[in-house]
Amino acid sequence: MLTFKNQKVLISGASSGIGYSVVYLLNSLGVYTVLLGRDKAKLEKSMSKLKFPENASIIVFDFLNAVSIKEELLKSVADSGAFSGFVHSAGVDSTKPYKLLKSNDFETLNKLNITAPFQVVKDLLHKSIFSQEGGSIVWLGSVMGSLGQKGKIAYTSSKAAVDGLVKSLALELAGKKIRVNSVAPGIVETPLTDDLFSKTTEEKIKTIEAMHPLGFGKPEDVANLIGFLLSDQSRWITGTTHFIDGGYHIQ
């Protein structure tokens, strides 16, 4: 049984997919969750479906346009106490062969995967916002951060950067008892994957599925791992990337 001592977790990409599964799991286990996303109506709808919606709140935030989230975080602390965790699950698919890639394709992905969430972490770790007893940060990487795939140059390079970031950040934050890890999923059935699959043929989708010995994953599969990495039971795990890909990367 996972335990969460005085936990309050901020989750990005919380309206759907893996982000929402994390919210649902933590909320079910009694953790106060703050749903972060760019669409207020979607966030409210997601929150209304939780087991304990009274133990959750929302912050509307667009990683690609916003600069700072500090004011919103301070208001949340005043309402429901300090944060002890962050899950960065907001994501976007990018599939383009090298001939069509432009520098702004890299910039968009790097902003969403690295620089914007890093600014959120900086704001979050302020001593008036984050628990002084420590906590846990989990970044959503991808198995593509360690492997190559045609059409995925910008995506793989950005996800590889996630794995590098968590190592160094983990070292800087270890003294504060804040752990930093990433998870690296294979193909998980989410709205993002639907977008990816709309660009490819049925035959190729079957080929991709066959590359996952255990088949495609469900958002809950990844949420369970993230839940563990946020829990007290993972207190000695930091700076690592955790594959969860149905066996994709071992071939």
Added chain:
Amino acid sequence: MNKEEFYSQISDLLELEGELETNDETLIEDVLEIDSLAHITLISFVKDELGFDLKAEDFSKFNTLLDMVSAIGESKFG
């Protein structure tokens, strides 16, 4: 971009020169056979240049490049 420039850019992107001429009558299946990334290349190119969302399943409805142009809308080609 007019239709001829569109065809020419498809030829450049997929390196069709010397293998396949691109015009109204060019068969889509011949274009897609050239490269395993042809679907994604065409979808991304059409989205970036013409702002039109093609899906992979749309290609099964096209016989020729002209069919694709018609689906995108000839008005988008100057």
